[in-house]
Structures are given as structure tokens and as C-alpha cells.
Amino acid sequence: MSRIKEFPLPDLGEGLVEGEILKWLVAVGDTIELNQPIVEVETAKAAVEIPAKWAGKVHAIHHEEGTTVEVGVPIISIDTDPGAGEPAEPERTPVLVGYGPRTGAASRRPRRTNGSTAAVSPPPVVVAPAPPPPPPVVEAPAPPARALAKPPVRKFARDLGVDLTGLVGTGPQGSITRDDVQAAVSAPAAAPALAPDFAAGREQRIPIKGVRKLTAENMVSSAFTAPHVTVFLTIDMTRSMEALDRLRALPEWREVRISPLLLVAKAVLLAVGRHPLVNSTWAGDEIIVKQYVNLGIAAATERGLIVPNIKDAGRLPLRELADAMTALVQTAKSGRTAPADMSGGTFTITNVGVFGVDTGTPILPPGESAILAFGAVRAAPWVHEGEIRVRQVTTLGLSFDHRIIDGELGAKFLRDVGAFLTDPEASLLAWT
Amino acid sequence: MAKGDRGAPARGKEVAGEPAPDFVQLLTPDGERIDKSVGADGVEYTIDLTDEEYRGLYRDLVVIRRLDAEATALQRQGELGIWASLLGQEAAQVGSGRALRPQDMAFPTYREHGVLYCRGIDPILPLSLYRGVDQGAWDPAEFKVNMYTIVIGAQTLHATGYAMGITKDGKVGGDDGEAVICYFGDGATSQGDVNEAFIWSSVFHAPIVFFCQNNQYAISEPIEKQTRIPLYRRADGFGFPGLRVDGNDVLATYAVTRTALDNARHGQGPTLIEAYTYRMGAHTTTDDPTRYRVASEVEEWQARDPIARVRAFVEKQQIADAAFIAEVDEQAKQEALQLRERVLAMPDPHPLTLFDHVYPNGSPVVDAQRERYAEYLDSFEGSAH
Known part of the structure; x- marks a missing residue:
């Protein structure tokens, strides 16, 4: 039995298929105790802390914060006997519940051929069809995201015919201020000659999820x-x-x-x-x-x-x-x-x-x-x-x-x- | 409203988190003993336990909290399908559980792990149920605790029927009489079953104690969505006494439950006890309470912790010393570790055990189904069931 144990993400709430790693509470090399909180995970139902299943030393963390992980996929490896020199190959432990998301039809063990059951003639067994995919959640087309702005600013923008969604806000939490709207109105008059700066810092990458x-x-x-x-x-x-x-x-x-x-x-x-x-x-x-x-x-x-x-x-x-x-x-x-x-x-x-x-x-x-x-x-x-x-x-x-x-x-x-x-x-x- | 005053009905709302004005309390959150406390039923409650008994209650409280925490951790680690934590309700469960006599019968919901513990049921058994290994594997006749009931409030009717049966068996009316205690929560009081059980128990004078743990939330629904008056006063309309007890006070809970059970066993009919408490954790591991209640409310209840007050009391009264406290903590830790090891070692159930216990004496129909299912399992390659 290997001493490096991989901990797979369990189904934290009756039939979930994935969870998002919110925050790691431990780092590689940390010594941890049994049941010490190691990670915060958010599922469709709740944000919860997962306690360590084994005491030992954190050997590896497999997913960064912000990533969405399927149930059954290892998220952390723990060396359960860190005093004993170089570790061997990690060992996976199964999760009791949750089998990860279904991809297409359910896989099943092959049926015996007729010959192998010999004399016994089994009753005709109705093989259930593969479980249907979960019903799609009905969604309608997405209207543009509503920009943050106070009502008077909205009215001001509306009166001037300025579309708030196109503006970058300088107010609290990136909200659009009256000045931003004013600037947008006068902007076209300004020279558009400045070479645009497309440095990486000006691109935001939003994980696609939920x-x-x-x-x-x-x-x-x-x-x-x-x-x-x-x-x-x-x-x-x-x-x-x-x-x-x-x-x-x-x-x-x-x-x-x-x-x-x-x-x-x-x-x-x-x-x-x-x-x-x-x-x-x-x-x-x-x-x-x-x-x-x-x-x-x-x-x-x-x-x-x-x-x-x-x-x-x-x-x-x-x-x-x-x-x-x-x-x-x-x-x-x-x-x-x-x-x-x-x-x-x-x-x-x-x-x-x-x-x-x-x-x-x-x-x-x-x-x-x-x-x-x-x-x-x-x-x-x-x-x-x-x-x-x-x-x-x-x-x-x-x-x-x-x-x-x-x-x-x-x-x-x-x-x-x-x-x-x-x-x-x-x-x-x-x-x- | 003065204690014991049952005058004009209070208009207004029950609000989760607000202190109860009119409950029986024998031990304050600071660990101060109160000699006597008059209940809404007009009865003066008091309690006098030996030092050994006080220490015993403390031990129960600490151990069941630790076992409960282990079960929650095991669920988070993928070893239980789900878990309904009793955190915060230890006193209500230990106080009532220890008030039971051996001949009394308990009907739990699915959260009464503390009551099971007091009845001597192996703590592994509720976990095997939540792991999906069995359907509840203690013998209700042996331990006098019925199976966990998941359907909200359904057990109140089972308990009422059982209590009526006790009367018909002629086992009511003396010190050795039998009584029933039926557990349910605040949300269940909105169920038809519970109200029907109240009516039947009242009209047939059944020897039953309805023990409502008002933990303030029916999953996410706060108590003010269930009732406009304190729950214990519902009993009035059904024609039997009701009272509220500080459910975080193990002594008061013990005292009122003991009296109510004795009344029942002597043929005095039903009582409704509302144990006013708070669910400190989630409804189950599938729930996220931060979505519907505020942290300040949880903090307020933290200050009324059922265990801290007993510890303060036994320390102040020199009923227990530091060595005792440490010994109990160590016992709780060891029991939790054992529980963990036994859960991890639990074998998967054989698929055919599904057909066991459907009927007490078997049934040809179930036998045929079992046979067909065995053949079906055999039809897979590598099957070695």
C-alpha cells in the first residue's frame, strides 16, 4: 500500500457532478492533521470546507483556485508517512458516492453471451435504456450585462445617448460616474491617433463556468x-x-x-x-x-x-x-x-x-x-x-x-x- | 409575559434568534443554577442530581458532539452520502434521552443521534444508514428506538398509534407504566401528520410526549414562517398541556421530559414540549446556511452553547476537575477515531440484502423477485455476487 494517497473530490451534496476550488488552506510541504480543513470548495448547493482525510504532508495540489473539478478527480495528494524517505507511486482511493459527470451513455459491464449461462434460460431481462441526459435548463438569449452606475448617472447617460455598457468605470467597484459619461461624450472629439496598447495587462480572462x-x-x-x-x-x-x-x-x-x-x-x-x-x-x-x-x-x-x-x-x-x-x-x-x-x-x-x-x-x-x-x-x-x-x-x-x-x-x-x-x-x- | 401566565394571546411574530421569554431554565448560559422554574403548564420544575449524574451528562454531551463532528468530516471526505448534524442540539437530545426509562419507546426523526447514543445504540449504526449500507440496522424492539424517519412528521402518527397500543395492552397507570416520546422539528408542526397525531393523542389520551426541537429553521424557512404564536401554545387548541423549555439547558430538558413521561405513564395523557434550541450547523451536509441566516445570529446562539454552560457549572461547583475534563475529551477523541476506522472498513452491502426484512416472515412474491434479480446479476461477465 502506497503512502502517497490521492484524495478525489467527493460528491458533496447528493448528485453533484463538479465543484469549484475556491481556496486552498494548505500548501505543498505543509504538515497536516487528520480532519484539518484543507480546501474550500463551492458546489451548486453550498460552499464547504473539506477536512483532510489523512494526517501527513501535502505532497501535491492538483488544481488551482478557481478551477472547476469533476467529482472523482484527485485534487490533492498526501504523503501519509513523510518520515520514511522517497515516496512511491500515489494510490487512488475511490469515492463512495458520485461517479463524476456522465459522458454520453452509461457504461456497463459486458453481458455474458448466451452460451456462457449454459442450461439456465434466463428470463428476458429488459435492459433499461441509458439514463437520459439531465433536462436542459431553459435559458433565453442573454441581454448585455448591466453596467454599474447610479440612477442619476443612468439618466444622464440616457439623456446624452451614451451606452453605459461600453464604458470603463472609474467609480467605486468600477461603477460609472457622471464624469465618465461626460468624458465619453467628448471622447470622439479627441484625437483617436494614439496607438492602442494591447499589452496582456489589458485583457481579462474569465473562466467559463456555472x-x-x-x-x-x-x-x-x-x-x-x-x-x-x-x-x-x-x-x-x-x-x-x-x-x-x-x-x-x-x-x-x-x-x-x-x-x-x-x-x-x-x-x-x-x-x-x-x-x-x-x-x-x-x-x-x-x-x-x-x-x-x-x-x-x-x-x-x-x-x-x-x-x-x-x-x-x-x-x-x-x-x-x-x-x-x-x-x-x-x-x-x-x-x-x-x-x-x-x-x-x-x-x-x-x-x-x-x-x-x-x-x-x-x-x-x-x-x-x-x-x-x-x-x-x-x-x-x-x-x-x-x-x-x-x-x-x-x-x-x-x-x-x-x-x-x-x-x-x-x-x-x-x-x-x-x-x-x-x-x-x-x-x-x-x-x- | 410572566412565567406561567397564559392570558391574552400574544399577537406578533416568532422571530428566529430572539431569546425565548417564557421557558423553563435551570442552568443559565453562564453556568448559574436556577433552583426552580415554573413552566407554561403552571408546574414548578426543579432537579437534584448527584455529582456522578452531572458528570455523566457532561460526558454524553461532549462525546456526541465529537462523534457528530467526525460524521460531518467523513461526509466531506466522500465516506457518507449525507449527514444531518445535531450540532447545537446536544442538550435537547441528551436531556430528553436520559429522562427515558428502559420501558419507554422513542420515535426519532433522522437527527436524533444523541438520543440513540443515550439508548445504548452503537453509534456506527446511524452512519451505516447515511453511508447507504443499510436502511437502519438497530432492532427497534431491543433498544426501544424506532427506525429513523426521513419523511417529515410521519413518525408522530406511528408514535401515536404505538402509544394507543400501550393503553390497550394495559401498560399505563403505574410507576412501571410505559410511555412514548416522539421527536420532530419546528418545520414538522406545519405538517398535517403532526396535527392529526395531536388530535388522536388528545382524544384517546395516549401516553405520549411530543418533543419538538425548535431549532429555528425548517431547512431555510425561519420559524416566523411556521407560526404566529410560540409552538408550545399549539397544544392548548388540541386540549393537552404544552410548555417550552430551554433546549440548550440539559438539566431543564431532563426535568421537564421526566415529568411529562411520568404523567404519560400514569395515564395523564400527552404533553407537548417545545425545546427551544438552535441548529448551529447546516440542515444537512447538502445545505449552506450562510445563504439564509446571518452570522450575528449564529454568534448569539454560540453564547448559549449547551456544553459550555455545563462545563462552567461543574467546574465552579468543583464537581469536575481539569483531569476529568481532559479525560472526557480523550474519550471523545478515541471514540471518534474508532468510529472513523469502522466506517472506512465497512463492506459494501450485498445487492440481494435489498430484499431482506420486507416482510417479517418472508413472502413468495419477494422471494421470486430476489431470484430474478440474482439471475440478472449473474448475467454479467465477471459477476461473482
Whole structure:
């Protein structure tokens, strides 16, 4: 038995496949005791300290801080008898639980051939299919990361037409200050002649992991599987905004937080009822049309973009829908969205308007056939009853899977969503 | 609210981390003895133990904390699938566990390692369960402790049925009567099972003590999300006495549990004891408590540590000297090392043991399934099951 023992990363929390090395608490050459904390590891569930499994001397550390390690991979080697001269080859110890991530089908021991079981005729054994891959966590296209800036600075930038995402902040935590915005406005006037300095210090390398990794995988798989088509519609949603104000004035709605997104959700739910094929999944040899809508709402959080969904949203009265949307977003922002809330979505709305843009060409979450982008609502000149008036105008963008939905259906669906938002009262009377 | 005053219901919230105003306490966090303490049930509680008994309680507390820490480490090292730590709840478990008489029956949740220890169950047995080697391998009839119950609150109904059975067997009514203690947590009180158990026990006057360890969190849900009144007062509505005890005080817990069990065995019906305590660690090794509670709250409870106060008391009263403290620490360390060695040496279970103990006297259906499974295992090359 070798005295150099390799310690593999265990499954620290019931079914995890990987963990990130946060911090090494020991260094090569350190003498350690049994159960002395050696490393902090963060998994999807918790950040924990791992205590040393053996006393001895740290022989090698196999992964740097910040790296993500699969369960079952050795992270540290410990010389359990450092007084005994040169060590031999390390010995691996198995982990009790956790077998590392599955790559493709489960491997299994070869079955005996028929001949080897001789006279006994075994009962027909149904071989279970390889376990399905974990359900993809539904993700929608990532809107640009929100730059750090205080609200007055944001307004200042908006007024000057400066895009904060392109700026380098000089304020606390890299936040963008009023001066930064001012500098950006005057920058084009300055001579652009300075040779850019591309020294390595000016490049940042961000490891790809967690939500970012998942988002990327989903986006790539969706973008190169489903042929996307996007159609746009610009509408006057003044009447919707007025309807919201009247709703807010009702006593029973007084404490409810509502935004135009609520009416967009309602419009989508009603329009899906009129065009069910929009709410479907391409399953290879068939199209699954769902009679229920699990409505996904894309939410930007500190950990990245996540898309929790409201189960069976079509059945909810408007008031409950409003509560569900508020709860959904708050849960997402606090980083407590349960995996179940992120799977099983059937239609997604991405509210790109909150980032101040007019529309987008969103990418479908895998398994969904349409996604609606809701742009910023702006006061804009509009021809209203034959005259130019200032109205509340927005642009809707609908991306859909052209394998399932033809241009005509996509256009009809988007027109219905637009019709509802243009005149919610009449649409409700006509459609419900 | 004065002790024993059961006047107007207090409006407002139960807040995790706030000191309980109205509990039975016989040993303060500083190790000062309180002679008498009146419970919410109007009973005056007191306790008088021998020096040997005080030392025994201290030894129990220290040893189970050390064994628990070893189990947590073993999980982090990949040797247990999961572990539910009792850190912080030692006094509630030892106080109630030691109050049991040999004929009494306990129904645990999945965290009562300290109660098991007090009942003489080999500490390796809860670990073999959490290692996935067996389904819980102590004999409930021999040790008078039922299997761990993972389903929240389900054991309260099992315990109630068992207690009703004791009555039907005519084993209630004297000093040698039997009683049942049923453990559960604050979160379980929101379960239907627990409320049903309260009703059945109350109506049938079952000889049972409901022992709720209110550790302030149901995984991540704080107590204020479970109740608007102190949990012990729920008993009022069901028609039996309820009281709250300082669950970090092993003496008070011992005193109130002993009285409640005696009441039960003498035919006085059920009692609800709310042991007011705090889970110092995670809900299980799969949980990260820093995501839902603040460090300052944990520090406050650290100051009410169940072991520190007993140590302060026995030292001040010269019940124990430094040599005794060191000897207990060494015993705890050695027991933990033994536990570790035995866990590491534990063989994997034979796959066919899955079919054992399904029925007490076997079943042809299970036998056939076992046979089929054996054939299936045999169908692999290199199979030597």
C-alpha cells in the first residue's frame, strides 16, 4: 500500500457532478492533521470546507483556485508517512458516492453471451435504456450585462445617448460616474491617433463556468438546431398603459406590483389560445403541441441570466399571474430559484425594454418554439385618429422555430399580441 | 409575559434568534443554577442530581458532539452520502434521552443521534444508514428506538398509534407504566401528520410526549414562517398541556421530559414540549446556511452553547476537575477515531440484502423477485455476487 494517497473530490451534496476550488488552506510541504480543513470548495448547493482525510504532508495540489473539478478527480495528494524517505507511486482511493459527470451513455459491464449461462434460460431481462441526459435548463438569449452606475448617472447617460455598457468605470467597484459619461461624450472629439496598447495587462480572462457555461451551451444548441426567424411589430400601447393605471387604482390591486410586462404576458397567453401551435416542441419525428403554457420570464441576476417559468400560467386569473411574476423575479434576483422552476418552460418572454433597447432577435430556449422580445415603451410621435400625437409606443420581436411555425402563423400570432396591447378591452371582449 | 401566565394571546411574530421569554431554565448560559422554574403548564420544575449524574451528562454531551463532528468530516471526505448534524442540539437530545426509562419507546426523526447514543445504540449504526449500507440496522424492539424517519412528521402518527397500543395492552397507570416520546422539528408542526397525531393523542389520551426541537429553521424557512404564536401554545387548541423549555439547558430538558413521561405513564395523557434550541450547523451536509441566516445570529446562539454552560457549572461547583475534563475529551477523541476506522472498513452491502426484512416472515412474491434479480446479476461477465 502506497503512502502517497490521492484524495478525489467527493460528491458533496447528493448528485453533484463538479465543484469549484475556491481556496486552498494548505500548501505543498505543509504538515497536516487528520480532519484539518484543507480546501474550500463551492458546489451548486453550498460552499464547504473539506477536512483532510489523512494526517501527513501535502505532497501535491492538483488544481488551482478557481478551477472547476469533476467529482472523482484527485485534487490533492498526501504523503501519509513523510518520515520514511522517497515516496512511491500515489494510490487512488475511490469515492463512495458520485461517479463524476456522465459522458454520453452509461457504461456497463459486458453481458455474458448466451452460451456462457449454459442450461439456465434466463428470463428476458429488459435492459433499461441509458439514463437520459439531465433536462436542459431553459435559458433565453442573454441581454448585455448591466453596467454599474447610479440612477442619476443612468439618466444622464440616457439623456446624452451614451451606452453605459461600453464604458470603463472609474467609480467605486468600477461603477460609472457622471464624469465618465461626460468624458465619453467628448471622447470622439479627441484625437483617436494614439496607438492602442494591447499589452496582456489589458485583457481579462474569465473562466467559463456555472450559469455562463450553461447559457452558452443552450444558446449554441438552440441556434444551430432550430432555424430561427424573427418578425417585428411596432404598436401604440397607450391604452394598455392607461388600463394599468386604472387597475392600480382598484382597491384590491393597490398592493400589487404591476408593470406593462403583465399585460404582455396576458396578451401572449390569450394569443397562444388562439394559435396553439406556437406553444409546441419539435421532437424529431413529431410536434408536441401543449395545451398548457409554462410561461418563462427571462431575468438578469447577479449570477447571470436565468429563465424561471410560471407553471400553467394560462389558468391563472390576472391577479394571481401578477403575484406569480413578482415572486418569480424576486426569487430569481435573490438567487434562490429552484431547478424545477427553470425547467419545463413552453413559451418565453424576454423584457429587453428594461435595458433601454427597442427590440431584439432572441434565441429560442431549447425545446420551445417561440420567444417574444418586449422592447422599451417610449413616448413617441404616432398617427392617432388621423393626427400626429405623442403616444406610448413599443416594438415587439417574435423569434420562432421555422420547422414548426410558418411566417404566416408567426405574423398572425404577433399581430394578435399587438392587437391586445393596442386595445386590451376590446380584445378581452372579443376573445374571452 | 410572566412565567406561567397564559392570558391574552400574544399577537406578533416568532422571530428566529430572539431569546425565548417564557421557558423553563435551570442552568443559565453562564453556568448559574436556577433552583426552580415554573413552566407554561403552571408546574414548578426543579432537579437534584448527584455529582456522578452531572458528570455523566457532561460526558454524553461532549462525546456526541465529537462523534457528530467526525460524521460531518467523513461526509466531506466522500465516506457518507449525507449527514444531518445535531450540532447545537446536544442538550435537547441528551436531556430528553436520559429522562427515558428502559420501558419507554422513542420515535426519532433522522437527527436524533444523541438520543440513540443515550439508548445504548452503537453509534456506527446511524452512519451505516447515511453511508447507504443499510436502511437502519438497530432492532427497534431491543433498544426501544424506532427506525429513523426521513419523511417529515410521519413518525408522530406511528408514535401515536404505538402509544394507543400501550393503553390497550394495559401498560399505563403505574410507576412501571410505559410511555412514548416522539421527536420532530419546528418545520414538522406545519405538517398535517403532526396535527392529526395531536388530535388522536388528545382524544384517546395516549401516553405520549411530543418533543419538538425548535431549532429555528425548517431547512431555510425561519420559524416566523411556521407560526404566529410560540409552538408550545399549539397544544392548548388540541386540549393537552404544552410548555417550552430551554433546549440548550440539559438539566431543564431532563426535568421537564421526566415529568411529562411520568404523567404519560400514569395515564395523564400527552404533553407537548417545545425545546427551544438552535441548529448551529447546516440542515444537512447538502445545505449552506450562510445563504439564509446571518452570522450575528449564529454568534448569539454560540453564547448559549449547551456544553459550555455545563462545563462552567461543574467546574465552579468543583464537581469536575481539569483531569476529568481532559479525560472526557480523550474519550471523545478515541471514540471518534474508532468510529472513523469502522466506517472506512465497512463492506459494501450485498445487492440481494435489498430484499431482506420486507416482510417479517418472508413472502413468495419477494422471494421470486430476489431470484430474478440474482439471475440478472449473474448475467454479467465477471459477476461473482
